[in-house]
Amino acid sequence: MLATVLHGPGDVRFEHVEEPRILLPTDAIIKLSASCICGSDLWPYRGLQPMNGPAHMGHEYCGIVVDVGSDVTTVKPGQFVVGSFCLSDNTCPHCQHGFQSSCVQREFMSGAQAPYARVPLADGTLVATPEVPPEDLIPSLLAVSDVLGTGWYAADAARVQPGSTVVVVGDGAVGLMGVLSAKQMGAGRIIAMSRHKHRQELALEYGATDIVTERGEAGVAQIKALTGGVGADSVLECVGTQESMRQALQSARPGAMVGYVGVPHGVEFDGQSLFFAQVGMLGGPAPVRRFLPHLMDLVLTRKINPGKVFDLAIPLADVAEGYRAMDERRAIKTLLRV
C-alpha cells in the first residue's frame, strides 16, 4: 500500500510500504476512515526532534476493524472503533488508576497516516461504537483519538471546575480542544491566548469568553488585568516551550493547577521559583483511553463538534502538502481523506 514516511526534516513521502498484518495475538488491523496530522508530527518534521531513520507517521485514527489476533475479544471485524494514540492494556495498575498513557505495556501508535494500520493491545486500546457512525461524524470521532482527548486531559489535570476561570496557552488544535473541554466542564470564564483571527473565531465558537493577543510579560499583565490581579484557577499549557510554560505558570493564581500537554522541548523549572509561586502542575501524554467512552458519546449525540478543528481536508496522497500547510500555519489541523 501507499503510506506516509518521514525520511528527514521536511521530507515527507507518500510511498510504498508493506501492508500491516497481525504480528501478535493481541493486535487488530483497521481500515482507516480518515487520518490526520498532529502538531507533534511537526517536531521531527522541523528537525527539532532526533529521528532513528525513516518513520511511519500517524498516531490518530478511527476506522473499521478488518482483522484481529486470536486473543482479541472486545472488538471484531466490521466494527467501527476509535483508539488512543497511547496503546495500553487497560488492566495494569496504572491503567486502573486512569493513567493508561503510563501503562506498563505502553506503546505509542504509529503508521496511521495510511489506508490500513496495525493497532497493538487492541482489547485495551480500542472502543467500538454501537453501530457504524454517519460519515459526517468521522472528523469529530477522529479528533477524539488524540487532539480532543489531549485538550480534555489538560483541562482535567488543571482541575477545571464549574465556574472556574481558565487560561488556555496555545491556539493550536489542542489549545482549541482545551477551550471546548473547559466549556464542557462548566468553566465560568475561558481566556484564550491567540494572535490569529481564524483561531480566535474558533476559540470563541468553542466557548472562549476572552481573547488575549499579547504574549510574554504583556500577555501575563493582560491576564492579571482580566482577573482583578488574581490570575486563573486553571491553566492549560498546550505548546511545550520554555516561553509558553513561563506564560502558563505566571498566569496562574497561587494554588492553581497548570495542566501541561505540549511535550516539553528544552523546558526547565527552578524548584524555588515554583515553590514560592505555589502553582501546581500535572502533565504528560494524555490518558485518552480514560475519556474515550464519554467523549465518543458527546460526539455521537452531537453535543460537541471537535471535528471543526480540521480546517483543511485533503487526500491522503497529498500528505506532504498537509505537513507544509500546518508548518506554515496556513492550517490549524489537516484531515487526510483515505
Place this chain on the structure above:
Amino acid sequence: MLATVLHGPGDVRFEHVEEPRILLPTDAIIKLSASCICGSDLWPYRGLQPMNGPAHMGHEYCGIVVDVGSDVTTVKPGQFVVGSFCLSDNTCPHCQHGFQSSCVQREFMSGAQAPYARVPLADGTLVATPEVPPEDLIPSLLAVSDVLGTGWYAADAARVQPGSTVVVVGDGAVGLMGVLSAKQMGAGRIIAMSRHKHRQELALEYGATDIVTERGEAGVAQIKALTGGVGADSVLECVGTQESMRQALQSARPGAMVGYVGVPHGVEFDGQSLFFAQVGMLGGPAPVRRFLPHLMDLVLTRKINPGKVFDLAIPLADVAEGYRAMDERRAIKTLLRV
C-alpha cells in the same frame, strides 16, 4: 528583653533587643507561652542561605495577647492565640482561595524565639482558643503554628485520600507531622523513609505502617517492592534537596501528586522527564491559616499529640544549644521554654 539573634553561620546569641511594640494599627503583641527552633532555621545557621545582617529568629509561636493595635477586632488582651508563620490578611482573593501563604500582604513571622513578639496582620493571622488551654497542650498548640500545619499541607497538596498509599520523604519534624496528617486523612498505608531509630519509632507511633531505611535508587526500589511495582498515590517531600526531590518523584506512581514543603535549595526539574513521569506537584509555604481552626480543635480535644515531636525542651536562654542539638541531629525539634 533578651532574645535570639543569629549573627552569622553557627553564631546564635541570646542578647538584649528592644521589646516589641505596636507599630501598625493591625499589629498585636503576644507573650510567648513557648517557642521553638525550626528545621528551616538551620539553613542560615549552616551558612546555606544568605543573610542580610543579624536576624531576629523564630517564626513559630503561640501565647497570650498583651496588646493590640487600634484596628484589631478579632483578638484581645488576655486571649490565648496561635498564628501561622505566614502572616496574612485572610481577606484577599488568595486567602479566600485558601492560600493565605500567598496573601497579597504576606509577611513572614520573625522574632518569636523571645519572651514577646509582634504579630502583624493580627486579625487575619491569629486564631484564639475559647479559653486559656492547659499547660500540657502548649507544645502541641505551638506545633500547629508551622511544623504540623506544614506537614498537613504536604498531605493536602499530595491529595491524600482515605485508603491512599503514602510515602513520606524526610524524617525531620515536618516529615513526622506529615505521617500524622496522612493518618488523620485516612491513608491506608504510610511508608516513612528514615534511617534513625528514634525517628522511626515516632513515625510508627504517628501512624507509619512501613519504614524504608534505604535512600536513592535502593530506596526507590524498596518503595516499588512494597507497592507491587506501582509506586505511591501521594508523596510528601519534606526536605528540599535535589536528592530528596528525586526520591519523591521516583516513588510516585503516574498520576500521583507530590506535595513538597521543604524549601527547595538548588532543586531543578527537567520538563520532559517530569512530563513522561506524569507525576503532579504542588508545593510552597504552607497556608497554615486555612488549617488552624481544625488542627487546634484536634489538639484541644486531644485527638492528636503533635507536641511529642519536641524531644528536647530547654530554657530559651540556652537557645544556642538548641540549634547545636538540631544541627547535629541529636534532637528532632527543640522546644524553648520561655
